[in-house]
Amino acid sequence: MSKIRLGLIGSGGMARHHINILQGISDAELVAITEPSPDQRKATTERFPNLQGVPFFDDYREMLDKVEMDGVIIVSPHTLHYQQAMDSLDKGLHVMIEKPMVCTVAHARALVRKIRETGKVGLIAYQRHYIPVYRYVYEGIRRGEIGEVHFVQALNLQNWMHATANTWRQDPELSGGGQINDTGSHLVDFLMWIIDAPATKVSAYMQYFDRKVDINSALAFEYANGTIGNLSIIGSTTVGWHEEITVVGSEGTYLIRHDQLEICDAHGNRYKQENLPQGSQPIINFVNAILGREEVQSKPENALRITAFTEAAWQSAAQGGVPVPIAQLEE
Numbered sequence: 001m002s003k004i005r006l007g008l009i010g011s012g013g014m015a016r017h018h019i020n021i022l023q024g025i026s027d028a029e030l031v032a033i034t035e036p037s038p039d040q041r042k043a044t045t046e047r048f049p050n051l052q053g054v055p056f057f058d059d060y061r062e063m064l065d066k067v068e069m070d071g072v073i074i075v076s077p078h079t080l081h082y083q084q085a086m087d088s089l090d091k092g093l094h095v096m097i098e099k100p101m102v103c104t105v106a107h108a109r110a111l112v113r114k115i116r117e118t119g120k121v122g123l124i125a126y127q128r129h130y131i132p133v134y135r136y137v138y139e140g141i142r143r144g145e146i147g148e149v150h151f152v153q154a155l156n157l158q159n160w161m162h163a164t165a166n167t168w169r170q171d172p173e174l175s176g177g178g179q180i181n182d183t184g185s186h187l188v189d190f191l192m193w194i195i196d197a198p199a200t201k202v203s204a205y206m207q208y209f210d211r212k213v214d215i216n217s218a219l220a221f222e223y224a225n226g227t228i229g230n231l232s233i234i235g236s237t238t239v240g241w242h243e244e245i246t247v248v249g250s251e252g253t254y255l256i257r258h259d260q261l262e263i264c265d266a267h268g269n270r271y272k273q274e275n276l277p278q279g280s281q282p283i284i285n286f287v288n289a290i291l292g293r294e295e296v297q298s299k300p301e302n303a304l305r306i307t308a309f310t311e312a313a314w315q316s317a318a319q320g321g322v323p324v325p326i327a328q329l330e331e
Contacts, residue, residue: 004028004287007069007093009060009084011035011044014098015075018125019048021281028287032067034060060084064091071121071290073283074098077174078181082107085122089114094121096286100185100310101303103176105327108307112300121289122300125282126189129298132276133261137247137254138194139277146249147266149195152229154187157242160235161215170213178213180206181310184233187245189298192305194247197225199309199326206317209236219313221326304329 004027008015011033022030030051035041036058045051057063064072064087071094074084082102085095095115101124102108115122128134141149160179168174169182180188192199199221207216215235222228245256253264264270280297288294308327316324 004071004290005031005069007032007034007063007067007072008075009034009063009072010075010077010098011040012075014125015073016044016047018073018075018283019044019051021283023048023050025284025287027291028283030054031069032057032063034058034063061087064088064093069093071095071286073286077168078103078176079174082111085111086114089118089120092118092120094286094290096121096123096125096282098125099189099303100124100176100181100306101300102307103181105304105308105311105329108300108304109329112304115300121286121296123282123286123289123296124298124300124303126186126193126298126302127282128186128190129193129302130280130282130285131259132279133256133259134190135277135279136261136273137256140254141194141247141249142196145252146247146254146263147251149227149247149249151246151248152191152195152227153231153244153246154191154229155232155234155242155244156183156187157234157237157239158183159238159240161209161211170211172212175213177310177314178206178208178211178215179235180214180217180233180313183235184217184231185306185310187231187233187243188306188309189302190245191229191231192309193302195223195225195227197223197227198305198328199229200224200328201323201325202309202312202316203321203323204313204316205321206314207236214314214317217313217317219316221309 034057072088074097202221204219206214217233219231247254251266255262312324312326
């Protein structure tokens with residue numbers, strides 16, 4: 001096959017990250033960009049002067065109609081993902097979608113069904129599936145390194161409320177929700193991915209302050225296999241970024257602090273793990289999956305669990321924290 005021809009829907013910060021990685025993939029090329037913002041267009045072409053000759057469009061539907069492509073990368077506001085992905089699949093294109101995949105369980109079900117029916121590659125850009133530390137934990141649990149998993153915990157502190165003020169991220173019509181649907185979605189993904197059982201119920205408390213979307217979230221939840229967990233996504237802090245993840249097993253514990261992994265073994269000894277899996281990037285996996293070289297590592301089916309968990313958390317918070325069952329979705 002000749003080079004994979006890709007179109008980009010949205011060219012903001014994360015899109016430029018994907019463009020940067022794409023520059024080093026010899027089997028793919030960017031052939032069109034949808035970006036209605038003149039400022040974002042300028043920022044993109046200034047950073048990547050070689051894209052000066054690539055056509056820009058205001059409307060993604062015009063791009064889909066006028067440019068011959070093999071796939072699209074969707075990096076737009078969250079609530080736009082669903083229709084953009086469905087329209088791209090209708091055009092016979094493979095789709096890579098930035099997180100979150102979509103914002104409702106109904107849309108998640110429909111989109112996964114559409115990807116299966118078309119037989120096209122669908123990939124959701126949850127990058128922890130490709131980062132060596134997180135991949136190690138996923139694989140370590142499956143080879144029984146820490147025994148039976150009893151408990152998982154994740155905490156993220158970020159100055160999100162102030163950093164995203166007056167942007168689409170705090171407009172529920174475009175974001176679909178607040179911090180738990182944005183940065184928090186990466187941690188929900190990780191916790192739903194590493195445990196080989198779906199989460200079944202969640203109790204959530206959320207703080208909105210004077211904003212239209214959730215800023216802080218404190219959640220407790222349970223998986224079908226009896227594992228329990230909690231998750232705190234805090235966006236009102238003055239801390240720019242702080243993150244901790246803990247996975248407690250019957251024979252050991254994984255401690256991740258700022259992407260650094262420490263293991264506590266069955267005897268209480270702590271040590272750093274240096275022998276980590278090879279890393280990659282979502283867009284590299286996307287191109288290789290289209291070429292038939294790799295399996296998709298961050299699948300739309302994974303995103304089903306994330307959407308169901310997040311939707312149930314919002315419902316619980318709206319009811320004062322009462323436990324809410326999480327929709328069990330065929331995967």
